[in-house]
Amino acid sequence: MSPGLRRYIIVRTLLTIPMVLILVSLVFIVLRVMPGDPALAIMREGASEEQLAAFRAALGMDRPLHIQYFDFISGVLRFDFGESMVRPIPVTQEIKTFFPATVELAIFSMMVTTGVGIFSGAYAAKNRKRGSDYAIRVLSIILYSLPIFWLGLMLQMTIGAGLGWLPVSGRLSPGMTPDRVITGLYTIDAILTLNLDLLVDALKHLILPSITLGLVLAGFFTRLTRATMLDVLEQDFITAGRARGLHERVLVYKHGLRNAFIPIVTLLGLQFALLLAGAILTETTFSWPGMGRLVVDRIYDRDFTTVQGTILFFALLVAGVSLIVDILYGFLDPRIRY
Amino acid sequence: MAMTNTELAQNGSINQMIEDVGLLRRIWRGRLWYGTEWYITVFGGLILVTVTIVTLLAPILSPYDPNDFAGSQFIPPGGGPQVLLTRSGESNRVTESYLNEQLVGVQRNKNGTNIAIELELDYLRYQTQSEQIEALQNQEVDSILVDERDLDAIIADFPQLEIAADGIGPSFTLGTDNLGRDILSRLIWGARTVLGVAILSALLSSVVGISLGLISGFVSGPFDRVASLTMDSIYSFPGLLLAIAMAAMLGPGLLNVAIAISVIYIPTFFRVVRGQVLSIKEELHVEAARSLGAKPFSILFRYIFPLVIPSVVVVFSLNVADAILTEAGLSFIGLGLPPDVPDWGYDLSKGHSFLVAGHWWMITFPGVLITIVAMGFSLLGEGLSEILNPRLVKS
Amino acid sequence: MSINEILYNIQDLSVEFHTRVGILGAVDHASLDIRRGEVLGLVGESGCGKSTLGKALMRMIEEPGKITSGKLLFDNIDILALDDSRMRELRGSRISMVFQDPMTSLNPVQRVVDHITEAIQVHQSYVTDKEARARAANLVDRLGISHDRLDDYPHHLSGGMRQRVMIGLALALRADLVIADEATTSLDVIVEAQFLDLLRELRNEFDLTILLITHNMGIVAELADRVAVMYAGRLVELAEVNQLFSNPKHPYTEGLLRAVPNIQLDEGELYKMAGSPPDLVRPPSGCRFHPRCPKVMEICSQVDPIFKSIAPNRMVNCWLYQEVPDEKLWVGGSTQ
């Protein structure tokens, strides 16, 4: 690793600290400071004054705000989100159970997204201003105008319930359980334990949700790839390559795409939030037991600590991923140095 | 490709030409320069104009009150007017007196049930159509109410039946939902809700985002750094989750939902405006204004703000598109508006429960509308961004 | 090989760009021969269409541009009639191009050596990787770059080195014709001088034909055998280099030469040509130079002069050197 790169990584890592601080404070403000009494919001109307007071006391919400704030921050630093209010286990334990499902969904969706998005975006850029370009662009606008959950519903209705080809909810068929939970990603666990039935079942359950989430994001990704590719294809080295007799295909898919790759990865990292937001809705539609479901369900179960912990976890996740993406960027691009 | 000096000079003059005309005229002239792009923009605009007209005319256009239990549950699209069938030769008798002590056979979950109740008829309920017809033939009932659409098939199979009266009762172009509410009316009124919430939240976020962006870009320094970092952090956070948390805390209600959604879009306004201010600030006429002794505040609002407007228009349009989707998502999760407000996302979440039962109309139409309206704003925003920020070399 | 053998025969070439403000005629009915083994300078103000002409020779005019008339015969091959794949085979192997900006003309994420081996293998797919690499090493050695820089990325090299790489790429397959478009503009004076020396050596060694596009008269004087002068999309003068410098015929050429700083004759202030280059969407009628011409005559704004020979190796496009037709034929109206 060159000194420049090391420096870049250190600086970038240090920059993550204020970002985490701001995100955590944001969550604190939303959940504790903003008008709207969390006790009331969680317990709903009808709760007695004593119940509300007990709730506040349990969460330390009867103390002054600044003390709550430092408590909050120190909790986050110790990765201690308190105990769930519906089950006697720490929130981190809950997150551990639910998080792998989201990761698995995210990975498979990203495969759909990048597969569809990179190809169609590069193709549209190559055929700029021709019919296929306009068709791809309009199609991608339609895709990202689709409510994710509605696309999910439509797929469930047609391919799932209608034709009966694929399961419409959950991660595994009833009665199916992984022999051993190693990573929590059932497909990988199935491969590790050489359980073919489990693998097939897990994959079947993954198809509709990941197509749903992947397609909607692909609309966005196509646009991104196209715009980036257009910028790249306009550069001198493409013209120079053309003057050396390189085939248009090579120029676009080898030289163009390789240069567009770096900005695409960066922008994609920025859009990680989009993936998570989409996952929440996809999980709700497909009863996918992931982090999104966890938040939504626990809002109904009035499990304030879990909701708070999950949101905080998302905040840390976002900061972490953006750090990783930027570091990756440092390795990918031979030019970038601080 | 590096631009040559002449190209630059020429483009400069063309840009000047464009800058010199007003926003609307610029859009109109765009027609000449942006062939297909321009038509896409106009198409988006037309969608929005149509939707706006529909929302304004909702009281006139919608056949029912959106919250009325106007028909039976789950009437499929086109389901509606009923036909009164009797045994042959009895039609006169029935017609004259069907309001009286006659017994009418109706089918469960069909509009006929509703009509019988509404007209205060005595009725017997049957599970299926064939049971209904059998009962008529067995003289269990004097007449039966069937869907007008099914009439031809029934008459073909049972020519001995006779029409006593037709065109009875209400019709439901897009069917009814699980409570027998008219879906078309709910869609029409829902458009009001969706547009209202989305535009309101975009307005809220634009006010905050633009002011912060203007100030941040203009004053620079520590304020700018803190503001930028905060905005970047919010931007990197999954918007829907933020809205969920806010909505859960604030509780249901139109304004609360709009506020919850608006937070997501503050950073987009902020970033665009700040970026533009930074570059405009350096431009000559601002320098000139400064040297003439204009106050910073008046520089900001008289000279910089007007130049930011085109980008703000674009961002606004794109954000409304996204806000529509977010609002629908919130409602789908169940954190949206109170249940008595007709809302597409809420309708979808209700339809979700009946999906397996095959009531496709409950989830198809609201989704199609959300897509179309969101698309209208996206197309408009995308097209405008091309037209308002011309890069001429690209032909 | 005779110096007079014609390598590239350009007849009546026109290139138009369809822009939003109208049709822009960047090259207007240009006819020119490039002889094998010569260095032909192509000079003219910025925006007069030099690059466009150069690109047209490789059939590399991109949207929204189009070659609207003319015939291009390269070594008796009809360039405009070739199908795309045959045209690609020609590019880089028989005609190649060196661009103005070496900073941006190399793929930033591709190693130097890969540029060269790729260029070789595209045209000679039978060459093995090892062989191609060896050839690349030889080539850069010859160009004065140590071959252990081969595995560097372009941003590791200096501007001068990159431009050498660009030349290397143009020579990798021993192209007959090299079109150098402002190849030295972005280099500083010393590097430029070294580069020109290199070009001169290579020219003899590789038997190159070079179309040297530039607006630097100094480079033309140093390197070119013949010079073509272009104004607003048209060729206005063609001459051997010393004749052009000693005895310019076209008033535009004269102005161009007077605008060159001359260290020996310190004439005080530098001459600056009046007026500015015309708008190519709506060019002036008749001779396009007439609004700026110090020797303008009545006919100049009415009728196009013809680009024609006035002496051996000498062509001019100006009414001063051709017979003005009878006034009745053109006064007060159009020509055609």
Ligand SMILES: Nc1ncnc2c1ncn2[C@@H]1O[C@H](COP(=O)(O)OP(=O)(O)OP(=O)(O)O)[C@@H](O)[C@H]1O
């Ligand atoms: N892609 C394009 N689209 C529109 N017009 C173009 C395009 N490329 C070139 N032109 C126009 O064609 C004319 C000739 O351009 P060209 O680049 O050939 O000039 P040049 O003589 O090479 O100038 P320079 O010395 O600055 O490189 C210019 O007026 C330019 O504006």
Ligand SMILES: [Mg+2]
């Ligand atoms: Mg040029």
